[in-house]
Amino acid sequence: MLERYWYLNWVSPKQHQAIITAWDAREETTSWYAHRIREAWLSQAKQDLNARMLIIKTLVAICPMIGLLGTVTGMISVFDVMAVQGTSNARLMAAGISMATMPTMAGMVAALSGVFFSTRLDAKMKISLEKLKDSMPHH
Known part of the structure; x- marks a missing residue:
């Protein structure tokens, strides 16, 4: 995602300027071929x-699923403690519950952050493309 932000802010403007310069250098911009x-x-x-x-x-869509995989692993640990101890002692199960909760939370945080930044990046890319279109007038 950082690479896309870098591309959008540093590389893309130079490429767009080169396209605009090439378009402006054309003698005619109204024919079918020019379009x-x-x-x-x-x-x-x-x-x-x-x-x-x-x-x-x-990858953003997969993040919650990876978190759920961690949840399953943690719950297996809880059930293992219950099977070995033969009891539902909360202190013995706490580590497994923590192991089940943390990956889920991490997956959701990563997914929500990813959705926010990818949506924002997508919007900026659309704006950049529209600016390029507007900079290349055709008649």
Whole structure:
């Protein structure tokens, strides 16, 4: 995710400026061919902006599931204590319950943070692409 923020703030503006300069250098911008060239450049810019976003969104979606895996591991520990001790002693089960709770909480915190930042990143990328489109007038 940090790489995408770096790309959006440092690399993308330079690439967009190069595209705008190339567009402004064209003698004609109204023909069918000029429109296709403009669309191709915009499509390439969009692909560059959206690179690796699917991976980020997938990892964010997986975070709660990894937390649940930790919960299952912790609950197995609790049941193991119950089976070995033959009792439901709360002090003996506390470590397993803690082991079950912490990964769930960590997974949810990671997922919520990831959703926030990936949504914000996606919105900034759309704004950047719209600015590029507006900077390349066609008639």
